[in-house]
Amino acid sequence: MLEDYSAEYKTKFRTPDEAVKIIKSGDWIDYTSSLGMPVLLDKALSERKDELEDVKIRGNLLPGPIEVAECDPDQQTFIYHSWHCSSYERKLCDKGLCYYIPMVFQNNAAYYEFFIKVNVAMVCVSPMDKHGFFNFSVNTGVAGPICEKADIVIVEVNENMPKVHGGYSECIHISEVDYIVEGEHKPFKDMPPIVPREIDMKIASHIIPYIVDGATLQLGIGSVPNAVGKLIAESDIKDLGMHTELCTDAYLELYRSGKLTNKRKNIDRGKGVFGCAVGSNDLYEWLDDNHGIAAYPLEYVNRPSVIAQLDNMVSINACVAVDLYGQVAAESSGNRQISGTGGQLDFLTGASASRGGKAFICMPSVYQGKDGNLHSRIKAQFNGDIITSPRSQVYFIATEYGVINLEGKSTWERAEDLISIAHPAFREDLIKSAEKRKIWRKSNRR
Helix, strand or coil: CCCCCHHHHHHHEECHHHHHHHCCCCCEEEEEEHHHCCHHHHHHHHCCCCCCCCEEEEEECCCCCCHHHHCCCCCCCEEEEECCCCHHHHHHHHCCCCEECCCCHHHHHHHHHHHCCCCEEEEEECCCCCCCEEECHHHHHHHHHHHHHCCEEEEEECCCCCCCCECCCCEEEHHHCCEEECCCCCCCCCCCCCCCCHHHHHHHHHHHHHCCCCCEEEECCCHHHHHHHHHHHCCCCCCEEEEEEEECHHHHHHHHCCCECCCCCCCCCCCEEEEEECCCHHHHHHHCCCCCEEECCHHHHCCHHHHCCCCCEEEEEECCEEECCCCEECCEECCEECCCCCCHHHHHHHHHHCCCCEEEEECCCEEECCCCCEEECEECCCCCCCCCECHHHCCEEEECCEEEECCCCCHHHHHHHHHHCCCHHHHHHHHHHHHHCCCCCHHHCC
């Protein structure tokens, strides 16, 4: 006979206003990630603005609006921080209302276990099952370690959350929860997949020849990874696997085309592995109660030693710019925070160590600035940009002009290769910059 948790549920049930009364001035609060954002609790906490001071909140990839940040532009009461900026959080950064926390996702659990204080964790979960478990859903990648460290855990039951099967730490038991909050939630905003542009498809077309049958894919955020997914769906490549920090609609398209089977994976065979998910409602419907999917904490998904066990692991991520030394800026433009380090460095390391593995960083060769002019994404040398991936670990770089491999290359070889995939309008200037820095061999000038 199953244990009845209804009595315990009632003793822990609170309204959002009652639950946030536990929060004191000076506390550190965690909102976890993406759909895990506790919207009802966030609203209730914002209404305590005049009662509190110096309350610090962490989140990442939150879709917003974040009421505690919006209600307090002077930050006398609430100070918001993000591990990885969504487009909404980027706008908060631009306003000075969000502070970025440098990190790599493989260490997410360790940060909380050894270094970080969490007074209160507040997280959205799916409704409790008959065994007393609440599911972290598409927030599994980060939620478990946060809740394990927190002094107080408040779960906000969101009736719209998909239930996702997992490897471990995908659920929290009622016995580990201090308060339970319920309330009506709006359906999740449908986020249709990013439609790749012609230039994205051109970049993707250079990568496709490197992907073999049975490869396992990590596709990052952006139009180029989506373009790769689209071209694979239309190709003859088969029996692909999924092992990714972030699951997006690109994987759903691969599944629908019959390309994503997970049959040949060395580990988690038959399972598509991910940490967090952001995308359309169709994506969430696909992940819901799907035994072909396994969500894990990012300490597993992003661990290079785990990634390296997957033969023919292919990692595809985007960046903002690359300099002639091979340094990659993927999270800032100058000192403007755009996203975060995330898992790019984790997957660069892991895919490079995989038997047959390859790690690609992709970008269009140019962008249009606010001045209306075209500017090269291949720079002479960074000056103020945040370096996401060091030159010592960068592998393949792709633009619409081709793919180069920087592994084992000297400074002049890197400069030559990078200039070969730069926009033709900027190549002569880049050659002059390389000569000035003494990383260009005159015999190679053409």
